[in-house]
Amino acid sequence: MELTPDFLHTATESYKAEIRAVDFAEDEVREETRKEINQWAAAATNNLISEILPEGSLTDLSRFVLTNAIYFKGAWETRFPKSLTEDHKFHRLDGADPVDIPFMTLPGTSELFVSYNAAMSRYSMCVFLPDEDDGQHAMVSTLAEVGGSLLDHVPRHRSGVRKLLLPKLKLSFFCRLAQVLRGPGLREAFTEEAADLSGIVDKSVCNVRLDEVFHKAVIEVNEEGTVAAACAAVIGRKKKCAMRLEFITDHPFAFYIVEEVSGAVVFAGHVLDPSSSQ
Known part of the structure; x- marks a missing residue:
């Protein structure tokens, strides 16, 4: 082919x-x-x-x-201190009991804008958090309905926060x-x-x-940064x-010679033994 x-x-x-x-x-x-x-x-x-x-x-x-793949590795502009990583409860969407998950912490004058270092300065991680524990579906639907670029929903100016907690992740799909x-x-x-x-x-x-x-x-998110890959x-x-079928006339068959415009059969015959001329 x-x-x-x-x-x-x-x-x-x-x-x-x-x-x-x-x-x-x-x-x-x-x-x-x-x-x-x-x-x-x-x-x-x-x-x-x-x-x-x-x-x-x-x-x-x-x-x-046809295959393609992408690989991303970026270190945080400000890394999360490993000494501050500790378990906190994560409230699940299905209403099941909360689970204890390691959360990374950036204290003090951190900003609500998680950027990567100079080598990957064109990239940042945008995290959209609904107000309610079960507000994920409604939030995603609203983002889809409003349309436009995802960056249209990101604050234009960085906002200082008292503390930023982000769970460590290691997910595959x-x-x-x-x-x-x-x-x-x-x-x-x-x-x-x-x-x-x-x-x-x-x-x-x-x-x-x-x-x-x-x-x-x-995707894996830890104190150092983010590693992610996708392949299709x-x-x-x-x-x-x-599909080309095999057509092997290895047993008796009939043949017809047809005039294609009128459909008239000009010759017709049966072949019972091709080794014989009769």
Whole structure:
């Protein structure tokens, strides 16, 4: 299967992507390819994400895998003293009993604006805290309804606070996104009938559709700063309607020679033994 010249140019020139050809028809090659992609994901995320493609995610109908990854590491402009980290209760959204979580503390003249150091000065962590313990859904809905950039909801001036407490975090998330993406309306790309990925692969070469999208994210927040990584893999597969079936006439068959305009049968016959001229 050959990718279109426009896609190859964009992928390599604009995104500096590496492109390799593999044979998805062979079981051993598929498994080796899956492991190689997972090794790439681990290297690209400094081992925060060791696997993006689970076992069995590639099949003999798979035709391409598009992957990307991002890795972020930033130290706080003002680090949280480890000596001040201590457990406090965190009130959960589901109303269950609070849990004891290590909270980092910045005392005194800290600011309600958690920035990273000069090396990552263009970045900061924005934390939106609702007034009520159970106000998370309402707050997120309000942010979505108001629209605009997220930074429109961030105070323009830094505000001094008496004390800033932030829980230490180490979270990971993994999901299959195909069903999620169909919800907002991205349906055609996954269908046998309507999918048009001709920008990637010419239909005359191979007619394909999206099969599955995997996404994994990991974030760790501690006294030193933040480490985060995310990786996604998009798998395209050959449409069933485009599969080339084997048609082997190795037993008796009938044939008809038809004039296509009128549909008239000009010759007809049965072949019972092609070794005989009768």
